[in-house]
Amino acid sequence: MMPLVSRVSRHIEGVRWAQLDPAVRARVPVAILDLLGCAVAGYRLGVHQAWVKAMVTSAGPPESTLWGHNIQLPAAHAALVNGAIAHHVEMDDGNPRASVHGGVTVVPVALAVGEVVRASGEEVLTAVVAGYDAAVACGRALVRGMTAHRLHEPSMVGCFGATATAARLLGLPADRIAAALSLAGTLMPFGPFEAFTKGAPVKDLYGGWPAFIGVMAAQLTKAGLSGPTDLFEAAADGVGSALLHAPVTDSADADPRELLHVQFKAYATCRSVQPTLTAVEQLLPIDPDDVDTILVDTYPFAVELSRDSDSETSVGAKTSIPYAVASLVLDGQVGPEAFTVTQVGNRVRQALAARVKVRSAGDMEMPVVRGARVTIVFKSGIERHAEVRATRWTDVNPATEEELRTKFRRLAGEVADPIECAVDHLVNASDLDELMMALKVKMSARTI
Amino acid sequence: MILSVVEELAKWAYTASDTVPPTARHAARRLVLDQVGIAHAGAIFAGTHSIQNLFLGRAGNPKATDWVTRRSAYAPYVALGNRCVGDALELAAGPECVASAMAAAEVADRSFGDLLRAIAVAAEIDQYVRSWLGEGAEQHGLHAPAMLGTLSAATAAGVALRLHQDDLAGALSGAMSLTPCSPYVSFSHGASGKTLYGGWSQMLGLSFALWGATGMHGPASVLEGNRAVGQALLDADDSLEPPKFQPEAWAITAVTFKRYPCNRACHPALTALESIGLPDVSSVKTIDVFTYPYAVALDRRSHGLSPTAAQMNIRRTLALALVRGGLDFAAYTPEILSDPRIADLEERITVEVDPSYVRSAVRVRRARIRVTFVNGRIVEAESGPQWGQDCPATDDELYQRFLTLTVGCDAFNPWFCDESTPVRQLVGGGEGG
Numbered sequence: 001m002m003p004l005v006s007r008v009s010r011h012i013e014g015v016r017w018a019q020l021d022p023a024v025r026a027r028v029p030v031a032i033l034d035l036l037g038c039a040v041a042g043y044r045l046g047v048h049q050a051w052v053k054a055m056v057t058s059a060g061p062p063e064s065t066l067w068g069h070n071i072q073l074p075a076a077h078a079a080l081v082n083g084a085i086a087h088h089v090e091m092d093d094g095n096p097r098a099s100v101h102g103g104v105t106v107v108p109v110a111l112a113v114g115e116v117v118r119a120s121g122e123e124v125l126t127a128v129v130a131g132y133d134a135a136v137a138c139g140r141a142l143v144r145g146m147t148a149h150r151l152h153e154p155s156m157v158g159c160f161g162a163t164a165t166a167a168r169l170l171g172l173p174a175d176r177i178a179a180a181l182s183l184a185g186t187l188m189p190f191g192p193f194e195a196f197t198k199g200a201p202v203k204d205l206y207g208g209w210p211a212f213i214g215v216m217a218a219q220l221t222k223a224g225l226s227g228p229t230d231l232f233e234a235a236a237d238g239v240g241s242a243l244l245h246a247p248v249t250d251s252a253d254a255d256p257r258e259l260l261h262v263q264f265k266a267y268a269t270c271r272s273v274q275p276t277l278t279a280v281e282q283l284l285p286i287d288p289d290d291v292d293t294i295l296v297d298t299y300p301f302a303v304e305l306s307r308d309s310d311s312e313t314s315v316g317a318k319t320s321i322p323y324a325v326a327s328l329v330l331d332g333q334v335g336p337e338a339f340t341v342t343q344v345g346n347r348v349r350q351a352l353a354a355r356v357k358v359r360s361a362g363d364m365e366m367p368v369v370r371g372a373r374v375t376i377v378f379k380s381g382i383e384r385h386a387e388v389r390a391t392r393w394t395d396v397n398p399a400t401e402e403e404l405r406t407k408f409r410r411l412a413g414e415v416a417d418p419i420e421c422a423v424d425h426l427v428n429a430s431d432l433d434e435l436m437m438a439l440k441v442k443m444s445a446r447t448i
Numbered sequence: 449m450i451l452s453v454v455e456e457l458a459k460w461a462y463t464a465s466d467t468v469p470p471t472a473r474h475a476a477r478r479l480v481l482d483q484v485g486i487a488h489a490g491a492i493f494a495g496t497h498s499i500q501n502l503f504l505g506r507a508g509n510p511k512a513t514d515w516v517t518r519r520s521a522y523a524p525y526v527a528l529g530n531r532c533v534g535d536a537l538e539l540a541a542g543p544e545c546v547a548s549a550m551a552a553a554e555v556a557d558r559s560f561g562d563l564l565r566a567i568a569v570a571a572e573i574d575q576y577v578r579s580w581l582g583e584g585a586e587q588h589g590l591h592a593p594a595m596l597g598t599l600s601a602a603t604a605a606g607v608a609l610r611l612h613q614d615d616l617a618g619a620l621s622g623a624m625s626l627t628p629c630s631p632y633v634s635f636s637h638g639a640s641g642k643t644l645y646g647g648w649s650q651m652l653g654l655s656f657a658l659w660g661a662t663g664m665h666g667p668a669s670v671l672e673g674n675r676a677v678g679q680a681l682l683d684a685d686d687s688l689e690p691p692k693f694q695p696e697a698w699a700i701t702a703v704t705f706k707r708y709p710c711n712r713a714c715h716p717a718l719t720a721l722e723s724i725g726l727p728d729v730s731s732v733k734t735i736d737v738f739t740y741p742y743a744v745a746l747d748r749r750s751h752g753l754s755p756t757a758a759q760m761n762i763r764r765t766l767a768l769a770l771v772r773g774g775l776d777f778a779a780y781t782p783e784i785l786s787d788p789r790i791a792d793l794e795e796r797i798t799v800e801v802d803p804s805y806v807r808s809a810v811r812v813r814r815a816r817i818r819v820t821f822v823n824g825r826i827v828e829a830e831s832g833p834q835w836g837q838d839c840p841a842t843d844d845e846l847y848q849r850f851l852t853l854t855v856g857c858d859a860f861n862p863w864f865c866d867e868s869t870p871v872r873q874l875v876g877g878g879e880g881g
């Protein structure tokens with residue numbers, strides 16, 4: 001069988017906008033909007049100000065727009081920062097087939113490189129599709145091993161999607177795309193999950209760094225470097241051996257309809273928390289003063305992550321089931337604002353979280369079922385129950401386009417309209433100028 | 449308060465640079481000398497690296513100086529380029545830290561003595577993490593020096609920048625969170641991207657050192673936590689009990705240099721072969737090599753005919769040395785390797801594990817060879833690697849090699865540099881950052 005990177009690269013080279021499934025074509029702008037909404041929310045929160053300032057100071061050739069700023073950075077740096085800030089709010093999309101966050105690595109790269117090469121809107125949209133397809137095709141081959149090693153899958157295989165997108169926009173032929181994909185695979189971050197559960201700021205770079213690698217790998221490949229063709233299949237020392245303790249022998253081809261499997265997030269948390277939130281939402285409104293205990297039974301992986309999480313950090317709290325449940329009960333929603341430094345230090349919120357008890361439910365083991373059972377025990381002795389076998393906005397009840405646009409507008413606030421308009425015009429746009437104009441707008445008083 | 453591993457390492461590194469003895473500083477000087485020489489020879493042998501072509505001369509701050517061209521660029525990319533440009537020669541030794549430390553020292557306008565201290569400190573930390581997790585990385589088919597070298601690269605850069613110990617710990621943890629997987633397949637299958645391995649770690653380490661005061665840090669438990677690097681590499685079920693960090697003898701003084709332009713796995717057999725005087729090719733019937741298990745594993749993994757793959761192939765390397773009458777740093781080219789005499793001889797060389805090298809808990813880097821001549825005579829020899837721990841390279845040998853590697857180059861010379869000299873002045877980088 002032809003090596004996986006060769007098959008994926010042929011697919012990437014061959015993607016044609018006009019030949020895509022109409023449902024996929026319709027999904028692309030919505031996926032871009034969803035990611036841009038996350039980015040705007042991150043910039044509005046003003047996270048990582050000192051780091052962003054350092055990246056701006058490092059400057060370099062002005063190639064691509066730093067969103068929320070009227071500043072341009074080298075394409076790889078713009079993709080890095082925009083991806084990291086977008087990832088911070090933990091609402092970017094994912095594909096459970098490969099445990100990949102496609103949007104956060106693909107979209108910043110598509111816009112950064114598209115700006116450099118002055119790609120048309122259609123070319124950018126097509127490159128986005130190629131990126132989603134590549135990330136999942138490569139990710140599916142490794143996901144089992146990444147999970148077994150307790151690594152953060154999206155931070156690792158995101159670089160394949162980012163590379164595919166960049167390589168496509170740079171016009172690399174199939175053999176060079178393969179070289180770029182395999183080069184990216186060798187530079188792929190090891191991505192320990194510890195950064196997420198312990199709430200380290202570098203977790204946000206789990207969104208941005210793969211984007212950085214993608215741009216760099218494509219540029220370096222164009223300049224002559226190559227990765228190993230048998231990256232996945234090498235008998236003793238490929239990434240399959242590293243993560244699966246065996247070479248990859250049964251990889252599937254890229255799926256041109258992969259975007260239709262993408263799942264969007266209704267809550268600003270790790271996916272592991274979301275079944276529980278979906279169940280609790282069925283019981284709203286709840287007066288927190290009346291609550292004695294909230295019992296949660298959910299799948300073991302989610303329980304373990306929650307147990308390990310540092311819920312007193314903005315990042316770590318997003319894997320904490322008790323903290324997220326408390327936020328939902330108190331706020332009626334779980335958006336980015338629930339995880340600010342101020343909020344995670346809020347004693348009322350943490351006190352309610354302390355009354356949430358989380359247990360493993362063996363009948364909800366992923367990947368078959370990512371569900372949750374919730375029992376709210378009120379001080380009066382009354383109990384209320386809810387059970388879900390799937391998360392809101394997953395395959396069972398996917399988000400509608402209107403729901404996603406509403407999410408975008410909520411996250412993007414007052415800068416939403418011009419961005420939404422530009423994204424909707426993208427398919428007929430000769431370049432990215434209109435969208436970049438919309439994205440250069442100052443998004444926060446704390447913008448540099 | 450119990451410190452995490454990176455916190456403990458950073459705490460030690462923060463103060464240890466003031467205690468680096470002359471012997472360790474001298475050992476660091478040897479390392480700098482060798483790396484600078486390798487970079488220049490690499491540029492002659494393989495031309496400027498893609499990284500340098502992409503980034504040199506472009507804007508960006510803080511800046512550092514490319515050793516070969518003396519052009520400046522964004523410091524992390526300079527560190528990447530300076531390490532990568534000579535990688536194809538496969539001569540680089542020691543912890544991944546010289547390029548990142550040098551760039552950081554330029555950025556912060558430190559002296560050459562500061563640079564040497566930073567490197568010595570980083571070598572200590574490299575030795576600790578490699579002895580703990582190196583075998584785990586190897587067993588996963590990963591290139592341990594590149595994957596774990598991020599820690600020494602960040603340490604050296606952070607010490608050169610004089611980061612506070614908390615910021616240094618943050619830089620170490622951040623860099624290790626994104627450390628590259630570095631599968632060995634790039635080497636064994638001869639991909640040119642292998643030349644990025646050492647440099648990428650140094651670019652990453654320096655980046656996080658430069659971001660040290662921005663709050664962009666990783667988890668304190670990035671090495672020993674139950675979802676951390678160590679747990680993954682050692683396939684542990686839960687968090688790890690890390691070995692105690694006990695810096696004692698300055699590991700930098702034990703760094704061994706590479707006499708030959710190939711993977712260390714080939715060195716003992718090559719040394720043994722040279723010890724019998726590199727016989728004429730036409731007189732050799734067969735060569736049987738018995739060496740340590742990891743060397744045999746690497747030899748068997750070597751795949752394809754590329755120069756990079758040949759550099760870890762014991763059979764091809766011995767054949768190349770015999771056909772060429774020795775191994776100079778320009779030996780591994782496609783043209784030379786295509787000599788049919790090499791393929792013919794390679795067919796008559798076997799490589800097996802010598803059981804006597806398996807018994808020790810510590811890797812025994814030795815090889816025994818048996819050469820059978822066409823006339824029926826049999827000659828045997830046994831050796832560790834030339835310039836190995838038993839007979840380390842002398843100062844004179846290293847300096848002569850530096851002169852050889854830089855012949856015809858306008859290279860700066862670290863050998864006689866006074867420790868008070870600013871690194872910027874040494875590399876001719878002007879105002880730097």
